[in-house]
Amino acid sequence: xxxxxxxxxxxxxxxxxxxxxxxxxxxxxxxxxxxxxxxxxxxxxxxxxxxxxxxxxxxxxxxxxxxxxxxxxxxxxxxxxxxxxxxxxxxxxxxxxxxxxxxxxxxxxxxxxxxxxxxxxxxxxxxxxxxxxxxxxxxxxxxxxxxxxxxxxxxxxxxxxxxxxxxxxxxxxxxxxxxxxxxxxxxxxxxxxxxxxxxxxxxxxxxxxxxxxxxxxxxxxxxxxxxxxxxxxxxxxxxxxxxxxxxxxxxxxxxxxxxxxxxxxxxxxxxxxxxxxxxxxxxxxxxxxxxxxxxxxxxxxxxxxxxxxxxxxxxxxxxxxxxxxxxxxxxxxxxxxxxxxxxxxxxxxxxxxxxxxxxxxxxxxxxxxxxxxxxxxxxxxxxxxxxxxxxxxxxxxxxxxxxxxxxxxxxxxxxxxxxxxxxxxxxxxxxxxxxxxxxxxxxxxxxxxxxxxxxxxxxxxxxx
Numbered sequence: 021x022x023x024x025x026x027x028x029x030x031x032x033x034x035x036x037x038x039x040x041x042x043x044x045x046x047x048x049x050x051x052x053x054x055x056x057x058x059x060x061x062x063x064x065x066x067x068x069x070x071x072x073x074x075x076x077x078x079x080x081x082x083x084x085x086x087x088x089x090x091x092x093x094x095x096x097x098x099x100x101x102x103x104x105x106x107x108x109x110x111x112x113x114x115x116x117x118x119x120x121x122x123x124x125x126x127x128x129x130x131x132x133x134x135x136x137x138x139x140x141x142x143x144x145x146x147x148x149x150x151x152x153x154x155x156x157x158x159x160x161x162x163x164x165x166x167x168x169x170x171x172x173x174x175x176x177x178x179x180x181x182x183x184x185x186x187x188x189x190x191x192x193x194x195x196x197x198x199x200x201x202x203x204x205x206x207x208x209x210x211x212x213x214x215x216x217x218x219x220x221x222x223x224x225x226x227x228x229x230x231x232x233x234x235x236x237x238x239x240x241x242x243x244x245x246x247x248x249x250x251x252x253x254x255x256x257x258x259x260x261x262x263x264x265x266x267x268x269x270x271x272x273x274x275x276x277x278x279x280x281x282x283x284x285x286x287x288x289x290x291x292x293x294x295x296x297x298x299x300x301x302x303x304x305x306x307x308x309x310x311x312x313x314x315x316x317x318x319x320x321x322x323x324x325x326x327x328x329x330x331x332x333x334x335x336x337x338x339x340x341x342x343x344x345x346x347x348x349x350x351x352x353x354x355x356x357x358x359x360x361x362x363x364x365x366x367x368x369x370x371x372x373x374x375x376x377x378x379x380x381x382x383x384x385x386x387x388x389x390x391x392x393x394x395x396x397x398x399x400x401x402x403x404x405x406x407x408x409x410x411x412x413x414x415x416x417x418x419x420x421x422x423x424x425x426x427x428x429x430x431x432x433x434x435x436x437x438x439x440x441x442x443x444x445x446x447x448x449x450x451x452x453x454x455x456x457x458x459x460x461x462x463x464x465x466x467x468x469x470x471x472x473x474x475x476x477x478x479x480x481x482x483x484x
Contacts, residue, residue: 135226162214163192275317
């Protein structure tokens with residue numbers, strides 16, 4: 021089966037073929053670096069990191085562009101409130117985002133362009149739009165004319181007559197549906213010179229200019245969060261197509277991370293910052309938690325769900341460690357299981373892919389219990405291949421030797437419990453139920469409650 025991806029523009033799953041043979045090109049909307057990253061921010065980057073890894077595994081070279089929005093109303097406001105230069109505020113939080121991406125095992129982008137470094141490309145795009153009648157300048161501001169582009173609204177499903185851009189009404193705006201490409205300079209704000217006067221770019225203009233600068237007028241995949249479909253991506257598509265660029269062939273959008281049913285957002289105050297998370301959980305456990313749900317689904321964050329996911333990951337680690345010990349050597353990386361490949365080819369079906377990994381681990385544990393070390397080694401090699409594609413191979417040097425900011429006691433506890441649960445599973449497989457019950461009772465006496473589920477045993481710490 022070839023890779024199929026859900027395209028927001030066509031509202032259906034389509035077979036993926038790169039525009040250029042042998043190379044896939046991706047542009048992902050990166051961070052607006054206004055503050056410390058939270059798990060809602062990094063989920064998007066992790067989802068597209070898995071897609072990138074699968075494309076590479078499938079034999080493609082990948083050009084991967086992830087931008088940085090380093091000039092924005094929120095950045096200016098927060099920097100002013102903190103009495104710090106806007107550029108220093110943006111640079112400080114850009115480093116925080118990059119540190120988070122690195123900690124969570126994201127491959128570095130081919131390039132991470134900043135908006136402020138691409139004003140020349142933005143000016144050229146505005147010139148093309150004005151010359152073709154799709155944009156106009158008034159009093160130093162430049163606007164895109166929505167009425168001039170018949171395809172406006174096709175990406176998001178918006179009706180042009182109902183459009184609300186969510187921006188203040190400029191004095192020179194001819195139509196309330198029009199959106200701002202360039203904002204005239206205000207006292208005390210940073211600005212750049214253009215033929216229409218000094219000012220700074222509008223958000224939507226930035227991404228069109230940067231995507232085409234590095235990937236050309238047509239590229240394969242444009243990714244971002246579902247909250248960007250309108251107005252950001254609708255406006256990107258409109259201005260790029262109106263200028264004559266085919267632009268993105270596929271539009272992919274990942275779901276939100278929510279807390280108590282609300283989208284995780286700094287403005288709502290319901291965020292879980294990455295540095296805080298990594299003081300409690302290992303980065304690889306957090307990565308596994310955020311990539312296991314389907315990228316288009318919503319994750320309802322809870323500490324309990326994250327703890328359960330971490331336990332699942334620890335079972336993978338324990339299995340590989342046991343095989344390595346039984347074999348007396350290093351575990352080679354084998355080949356992915358066909359069902360795993362089929363899952364990822366079906367619109368990046370990570371829930372099913374993780375299911376294949378866990379099934380393989382269970383089969384491997386059974387092989388160990390039966391003394392079939394050769395079969396266990398074969399299955400462990402497949403697990404390494406599959407977890408490698410997901411970026412969570414426990415034996416990858418990044419995870420097996422790198423330090424962790426998580427509490428060492430938590431990791432040690434997880435390792436001990438995983439070993440005892442494996443012992444219990446072996447006893448049950450051998451129909452030695454009294455030994456299995458004894459393991460459960462020992463855990464219960466220590467305050468660990470074990471629940472048997474279709475996906476294997478789950479443990480939680482009993483409330484005091």
